[in-house]
Amino acid sequence: MANPTINFRDLVIVVADPNSYFCMVIHGMLRSFGANKVIEIRDGLGVLQILNNQKVDVVLCDARLPPYGGLKLAHAIRNNRNNENRTVPILVLTSDTRSSTVKTARDVGANMVLTKPTSPASLYDRLAWIAFNPRKFVDTETYFGPDRRFKIEGYPGGVGRRKGDKAAVEIGDAEGPALSQGDIDSLFSNARTGQE
Amino acid sequence: MAKNTADDANTFTVTTRFETLARRPGGLRREEALQAAQTAVEEIAPDFGNWADRELEQLIAAVRCIDPKSPDLKVLVEAVAVHARRVRDVGTTMGYELLTFVADKLCEILEAVEAGAEYRQNLVDCHLEALLLSRQERYRNMKPDQVPELSAGLVEMGKMIASPPIAK
Numbered sequence A: 001m002a003n004p005t006i007n008f009r010d011l012v013i014v015v016a017d018p019n020s021y022f023c024m025v026i027h028g029m030l031r032s033f034g035a036n037k038v039i040e041i042r043d044g045l046g047v048l049q050i051l052n053n054q055k056v057d058v059v060l061c062d063a064r065l066p067p068y069g070g071l072k073l074a075h076a077i078r079n080n081r082n083n084e085n086r087t088v089p090i091l092v093l094t095s096d097t098r099s100s101t102v103k104t105a106r107d108v109g110a111n112m113v114l115t116k117p118t119s120p121a122s123l124y125d126r127l128a129w130i131a132f133n134p135r136k137f138v139d140t141e142t143y144f145g146p147d148r149r150f151k152i153e154g155y156p157g158g159v160g161r162r163k164g165d166k167a168a169v170e171i172g173d174a175e176g177p178a179l180s181q182g183d184i185d186s187l188f189s190n191a192r193t194g195q196e
Numbered sequence B: 001m002a003k004n005t006a007d008d009a010n011t012f013t014v015t016t017r018f019e020t021l022a023r024r025p026g027g028l029r030r031e032e033a034l035q036a037a038q039t040a041v042e043e044i045a046p047d048f049g050n051w052a053d054r055e056l057e058q059l060i061a062a063v064r065c066i067d068p069k070s071p072d073l074k075v076l077v078e079a080v081a082v083h084a085r086r087v088r089d090v091g092t093t094m095g096y097e098l099l100t101f102v103a104d105k106l107c108e109i110l111e112a113v114e115a116g117a118e119y120r121q122n123l124v125d126c127h128l129e130a131l132l133l134s135r136q137e138r139y140r141n142m143k144p145d146q147v148p149e150l151s152a153g154l155v156e157m158g159k160m161i162a163s164p165p166i167a168k
Helices: A021-035 A045-052 A070-078 A101-109 A118-133 A181-189 B017-020 B030-064 B073-091 B097-112 B121-135 B148-162
Strands: A012-016 A039-040 A056-063 A090-094 A114-117 A137-139 A144-146 B003-006 B009-012
Touching: A012 A021, A012 A045, A012 A114, A021 A039, A021 A118, A021 B003, A021 B073, A039 A045, A039 B121, A045 A056, A045 A070, A056 A070, A070 A090, A070 A101, A090 A118, A101 A114, A114 A118, A118 B017, A118 B030, A118 B097, A181 B009, B030 B073, B030 B121, B073 B097, B097 B148
Parallel strands: A012 A039, A012 A056, A056 A090, A090 A114
Antiparallel strands: A137 A144, A137 B009, B003 B009
């Protein structure tokens, strides 16, 4: 779909980042897009509290969000069986684009990774991607989250067998080269063809 | 929520409220939304200089507190890294791509120290000078490749800290 239009009105958007200036910039972008319900939060415990108390439509969280990091937060959200927000779209924001970090984000159930610093276009396009490319959810013993083997329009098909659902995810030190936003998008979209 | 089985996993369709609301008609066209966001960023931009200056002041103060022999070296280094990351994460968005580049290189050095590399004051000092330089208005909208000597120098320093110090 070329240039889809997103209606941001009444979407409840949580922006979780310890950097208040960064939050203000992202908040400003979202308001310009038409969002009128943006909640800024500085730590992961605050995010969990909000998710326990109200319906949230999308979470944008920093990979280093204190106290435990945004990846562990995403993992906690996906593994809370009793919360209605368990399937909320999660966008991880990070300047650490090493492949291991991006893969871990995918493996804890994040919908997308967005690189920092962030431009209006990259933010808008990733949100559009989530909105207009719905993915099934997968529930296994070791993973709950968006299907990591999904198809994007225009990308060659071919589905491998599901043997790649890894054992329990370890969120350890990042390794590997830094990836561009394009590389990250590919990593999130290529799994269906059997590529890691 | 339709549930079915594929291989050994349960897969099911979830239509989130985000998808439902986001697809409603009535939103701004992408071009309009981006233009509005760019205008919003430009409205914030005049305040960025003051904010960045405060962050750099705190960063330099935190560097002055570092004692390489302290058992709390990681904590002291992390106190510097917090400010370096903040500057890195918004610099480019506010038109200071070179500032983001320098802050990123400093972050790499600090992360290497936190991971066990030797703390080298001279390398950190070079990055502080580069940060103060790239914060200047005349370096706004400049990319790293427009100051190749500075950029290459910082990249080399990153390689130095990645390498173990030569035994004497």
